[in-house]
Amino acid sequence: xxxxxxxxxxxxxxxxxxxxxxxxxxxxxxxxxxxxxxxxxxxxxxxxxxxxxxxxxxxxxxxxxxxxxxxxxxxxxxxxxxxxxxxxxxxxxxxxxxxxxxxxxxxxxxxxxxxxxxxxxxxxxxxxxxxxxxxxxxxxxxxxxxxxxxxxxxxxxxxxxxxxxxxxxxxxxxxxxxxxxxxxxxxxxxxxxxxxxxxxxxxxxxxxxxxxxxxxxxxxxxxxxxxxxxxxxxxxxxxxxxxxxxxxxxxxxxxxxxxxxxxxxxxxxxxxxxxxxxxxxxxxxxxxxxxxxxxxxxxxxxxxxxxxxxx
Amino acid sequence: xxxxxxxxxxxxxxxxxxxxxxxxxxxxxxxxxxxxxxxxxxxxxxxxxxxxxxxxxxxxxxxxxxxxxxxxxxxxxxxxxxxxxxxxxxxxxxxxxxxxxxxxxxxxxxxxxxxxxxxxxxxxxxxxxxxxxxxxxxxxxxxxxxxxxxxxxxxxxxxxxxxxxxxxxxxxxxxxxxxxxxxxxxxxxxxxxxxxxxxxxxxxxxxxxxxxxxxxxxxxxxxxxxxxxxxxxxxxxxxxxxxxxxxxxxxxxxxxxxxxxxxxxxxxxxxxx
Numbered sequence: 397x398x399x400x401x402x403x404x405x406x407x408x409x410x411x412x413x414x415x416x417x418x419x420x421x422x423x424x425x426x427x428x429x430x431x432x433x434x435x436x437x438x439x440x441x442x443x444x445x446x447x448x449x450x451x452x453x454x455x456x457x458x459x460x461x462x463x464x465x466x467x468x469x470x471x472x473x474x475x476x477x478x479x480x481x482x483x484x485x486x487x488x489x490x491x492x493x494x495x496x497x498x499x500x501x502x503x504x505x506x507x508x509x510x511x512x513x514x515x516x517x518x519x520x521x522x523x524x525x526x527x528x529x530x531x532x533x534x535x536x537x538x539x540x541x542x543x544x545x546x547x548x549x550x551x552x553x554x555x556x557x558x559x560x561x562x563x564x565x566x567x568x569x570x571x572x573x574x575x576x577x578x579x580x581x582x583x584x585x586x587x588x589x590x591x592x593x594x595x596x597x598x599x600x601x602x603x604x605x606x607x608x609x610x611x612x613x614x615x616x617x618x619x620x621x622x623x624x625x626x627x628x629x630x631x632x633x634x635x636x637x638x639x640x641x642x643x644x645x646x647x648x649x650x651x652x653x654x655x656x657x658x659x660x661x662x663x664x665x666x667x668x669x670x671x672x673x674x675x676x677x678x679x680x681x682x683x684x685x686x687x688x689x690x691x692x693x694x695x696x697x698x699x700x701x702x703x704x705x706x707x
Numbered sequence: 708x709x710x711x712x713x714x715x716x717x718x719x720x721x722x723x724x725x726x727x728x729x730x731x732x733x734x735x736x737x738x739x740x741x742x743x744x745x746x747x748x749x750x751x752x753x754x755x756x757x758x759x760x761x762x763x764x765x766x767x768x769x770x771x772x773x774x775x776x777x778x779x780x781x782x783x784x785x786x787x788x789x790x791x792x793x794x795x796x797x798x799x800x801x802x803x804x805x806x807x808x809x810x811x812x813x814x815x816x817x818x819x820x821x822x823x824x825x826x827x828x829x830x831x832x833x834x835x836x837x838x839x840x841x842x843x844x845x846x847x848x849x850x851x852x853x854x855x856x857x858x859x860x861x862x863x864x865x866x867x868x869x870x871x872x873x874x875x876x877x878x879x880x881x882x883x884x885x886x887x888x889x890x891x892x893x894x895x896x897x898x899x900x901x902x903x904x905x906x907x908x909x910x911x912x913x914x915x916x917x918x919x920x921x922x923x924x925x926x927x928x929x930x931x932x933x934x935x936x937x938x939x940x941x942x943x944x945x946x947x948x949x950x951x952x953x954x955x956x957x958x959x960x961x962x963x964x965x966x967x968x969x970x971x972x973x974x975x976x977x978x979x980x
Binding site: 425427454455456457459460461463468469470480672676 | 795
């Protein structure tokens with residue numbers, strides 16, 4: 397049984413019928429399978445985390461080099477190396493069930509059928525709170541198309557995934573589109589219970605001595621504080637376009653950063669790259685949110701959602 | 708593994724471009740030879756990511772040092788640390804050099820450039836266990852050799868062959884040349900090679916060791932995002948005996964940094980170095 401942890405009741409939020417003790421969630425791809433953090437933070441205090449993208453079968457990922465640091469951020473092209481949905485159920489979930497944190501299974505496939513297959517496998521797993529559909533990873537392509545960049549393709553996949561899923565469905569949006577609201581509306585109309593945004597922004601870095609891209613894949617996804625203003629803007633836009641709850645993601649490294657997203661329209665936030673350079677950042681953000689609520693007389697963090705004043 | 712704020716005791720230049728950072732921890736810690744830490748000056752914003760540095764020497768349960776070369780933005784930022792300053796540290800990380808420790812064991816240690824930082828504790832451990840050690844120490848120049856801690860290795864009083872690229876100290880050329888001669892003359896019997904240095908050096912040490920049928924261990928380096936296994940950014944391609952699959956890429960941070968040289972697909976990873 398998960399041990400008892402004192403939670404600040406002001407921080408509790410609900411997303412698609414799932415209660416989170418607080419809105420602080422570890423972002424997919426930066427939080428492993430959660431257990432890697434057990435030595436470093438109190439997982440019972442964490443609102444939740446999204447797993448590394450899980451596919452129906454294990455994936456090797458891209459050849460190195462996979463990461464390169466840039467100013468205020470980093471580029472990655474990991475290529476979704478993961479143990480596969482079945483191994484996650486057998487090897488990770490039994491250990492994760494000891495903790496009170498919400499487990500969001502991030503799901504990936506190379507085709508609609510592979511997404512459905514991964515979800516079908518994961519439906520057997522006990523202790524998964526929701527699925528997050530990774531339709532926006534910029535580092536894997538099949539036939540040159542990223543599903544998440546096309547509203548039609550994204551809606552079609554969302555519909556199939558929703559039908560296959562026994563759990564609430566979060567769809568993670570790509571920022572690499574002309575109109576993120578258009579994409580968001582299409583996905584919500586197709587049945588998504590929640591949207592998370594943003595995934596990484598496609599970028600590139602060149603080694604001027606070798607004249608080669610610094611990443612073996614050529615391009616990579618930009619993350620970290622550098623992308624935060626873009627992400628806040630997109631959350632703000634999408635919050636005005638759809639009625640489902642949003643999870644804000646993009647360069648969050650402090651409670652102030654998290655609050656920007658919440659005030660712009662996010663019900664919860666995911667913290668990604670900052671986990672690399674401060675593995676305890678989620679706890680720091682959590683404490684900072686409590687301090688903010690205390691200082692501003694906020695009885696529930698939910699009342700801050702979309703509380704932005706633009707007049 | 709702990710995530711902590713360590714206090715800088717000293718951060719002195721020991722040769723141009725090379726520094727020794729000594730820190731004090733708040734808690735007792737056991738560090739094994741070959742392990743490393745992720746470090747960043749506390750409160751600094753740029754660069755974002757911590758840097759992986761091998762633990763060079765342990766003076767006690769709370770006091771240890773890192774020998775490093777100032778090479779880029781990360782180490783440049785670390786070089787600015789002043790005594791009493793705070794450094795964010797995640798440690799100890801990675802596996803460690805396996806030391807059998809029987810008096811019959813023989814060890815060949817090959818240090819190339821600042822790769823020496825990962826090897827001093829190994830040599831100390833081997834010496835303490837009365838293992839017969841032969842050390843090969845290569846650097847770019849006499850100054851660089853000093854910066855890579857040559858004097859500390861000399862105090863171990865083990866057989867030592869020094870090479871420099873420019874011939875300013877010891878034999879002119881690469882450290883692999885005296886290694887090859889040594890193995891050709893039968894020095895590898897019953898020995899294990901332990902190597903850390905530039906990728907091309909380790910690849911050559913691996914080839915030479917394999918040729919003379921001497922088991923070889925290498926400590927690899929890769930750009931790291933986190934150091935504790937979650938970013939999966941620091942992988943190295945390894946042999947699996949089959950097509951590329953999930954087992955084809957191992958994390959340098961948690962599956963290594965020490966690997967059996969024969970497991971590494973040296974040709975695949977070449978472009979990353």
